[in-house]
Amino acid sequence: MTDRSASAPSAFGKRSGASAIYNRLFTGFVWFVGICVILFILGLLFLLLQKGLPKLTWDFLYGLPSEIEEGGGIGPALFNSFYVLFLSLAISIPLGLAAGIYLAEFAPDNKWIGLVRICVEGLSSVPSIIFGLFGIAIFVEMFQVGLTILGGAVSLAFLNLPVLTRVTEESIRAVPVEMKNASFALGSTHLQTIRRVLIPVALNGIITGICLVAGRAFGESAVIILTAGVTTSGSMWDFNLFSPGETLAVHLWYVQSEAIVPDAQEIAQKATAVLIFFVLLINVVFRVPLWLNGRKTKL
Template sequence: MKAKQTNALATLLLWLAALAIVGILAWFLIFILGRGLPVLGPQFFTGPNGVGGQFFNSFYILFLSLVFSLPVGVGAGIYLAEYAPKNRLTDVMRLSTESLATVPSIVLGLFGMIIFVNVFKLGFTILGGAATLALLNLPVLVRVTEESLRNVPASYREASLALGATMWQTLRKVILPTALPGLVTGTTLVAGRALGETAILIFTAGMSVSRHLFDLRLTAPGETLAVHLYAVQANPLPGTHAGRVANGTAALLVLVALAFNLLLALPSRWLQHRLSGKRG
């Protein structure tokens, strides 16, 4: 009886914790979207103080940072999980990666400003911001990739190799499809963190935006939605309706994060089925 009561109490506590988390999330969404959704409209993007340029820069810088960091981060994670020998060098590599993942973003922002803004003389540009964001993404991508691949059962590898497949075929046809949900989750977390990053981009991409709505120049200034939200709240200018702009920008950031998660999660499930040889 005592064991049953303990189990029932533990189950109740876990349910209460889960409901509390869902309740906090629901309150957060209702509060942010309730204040910001009425502000959103065509004028919010294209008006005199519209955020169309910042909206475009957010995705442009995110895309560039993932282009820079995904091949290196995923490749390094695959090497550490599948090919690297067990020795002191690989232990140092893992320790260094974990240490880099804990570095505050403002420190990386200062590093990016010194290297890209001052040494390379790029100024406050989209390229400098994306390159520094890539440095923020790399350690997390390496660790997520390595852990996702290590969670694939060893029997999968052994069965594939026993059937005559090469290590590359085993990796491509067996290991990566099985680890895909973990890889997508890690990429989504990295992308969400990059979308909401401010410190790095203030120091490297600047707090101004190009006059052209869709400016693809890598040397253009790169204020994003998160930086714009900080700017309008930190230095509200008279007559700019800073409060409404901040509420609308916050709501837009939440909607972007939700949409981004769905757009990555749904195709990844379909791709996992295709790579695993399933249909339907």
């Protein structure tokens, strides 16, 4: 008995030492992979921005595109990018939030709702070109309005709607049930609980989802090519919903693949820099509500 009890602490000490070594190795591996990923992202950004960013001018940002002569700008395409993004978010955010809240709070737990969730998850992974073909079938063939900003915006909204629905549902479900019960105990109605408890607590996840779909919509090209076309109206500030809606991503693709202007390569480099800059800016802008919400929660 004495020998066994004396050997037990020694064996436990050996296991603890091995666990510590494994823990250090795993921690070092995670640090190594994380640093490699960060360096890869920074290197990729450097390669994409080093040629185009120093050449940017205000004339390029506000100028009209040129089909033959060099020196054209991206003004209408850049405006269409923000215009289509705003319209698509104005459609998809209310619908996505409403659908996600319904699935999380009101939908019964049965096979039909389970099938709906499966369909929503499936639509989230459908290639964007499928939504472009859907937009052609609706706006070009059925309503015969042609390639327009309206068709591109609505098609992008359909593309983003499943993602927003799932993100909203999961964010609402992640709120601790104790907070919800406490709100009911204080006499709040279900609607008041959703507005004042569930949505504010789940706001971080919801805004993160909106940020992801906004960046995806701003850089989307396949849907826009099929539903809004590869040309603009030629005006810088064209709010007509039935005008052609070439965006910056589509203009970049067109210049790189089919344009005949002499400085096509330079235009593509500068357009790439602008596209990356505004995608990063969109992410920063959407982080501001998260920062404000975090400060409010701490107070």
